Amino acid sequence: QKEVEQDPGPLSVPEGAIVSLNCTYSNSAFQYFMWYRQYSRKGPELLMYTYSSGNKEDGRFTAQVDKSSKYISLFIRDSQPSDSATYLCAMNNQGGKLIFGQGTELSVKP
């Protein structure tokens, strides 16, 4: 079983929809949780970063961490075609190596 599990999709939604992307993990030592966005044929870029449990909002994006359930989510409100990309969750403990999920491919249709 992988340390971090992410539904690879693909996920296709109409423009304006609310998108929910999720990851589960098994290592309770993880403290830092990230979401990376990767456009086609590009390297991943950090989108959201959260420490420990709770919510973090940045514009149309909200990251949630539930450490008790070992579950993290990324919500995208009012999704746009420009949000079409692969979204990777990632996490680590203090000073540890980053562990990535498999990535979810999202397509937002106009």
Add this chain to the structure above:
Amino acid sequence: DAGITQSPRYKITETGRQVTLMCHQTWSHSYMFWYRQDLGHGLRLIYYSAAADITDKGEVPDGYVVSRSKTENFPLTLESATRSQTSVYFCATHRGGNTGELFFGEGSRLTVL
């Protein structure tokens, strides 16, 4: 102002050949990483380096060699390429500290025939 650059961006080679993928950064970040990205596996760590002359294995190191004689360069060598090493390779840097923010290059797409 390139930050992190990888070369070549695309490479086709044959089984058994030696291939070197180059990675160069202009930030002087301490940590550098090599990942491979394959469908269904996400990003898997091959090797990483905490500083010049310090390297360590990641999750999938077999068949790869790295070196880091200078802080800014972190080449990845496939000594005898195999078809299973067909992949997209990403170099990344990290400036240190507790957060996991990595800065990735554009990737090197390698095909082994």
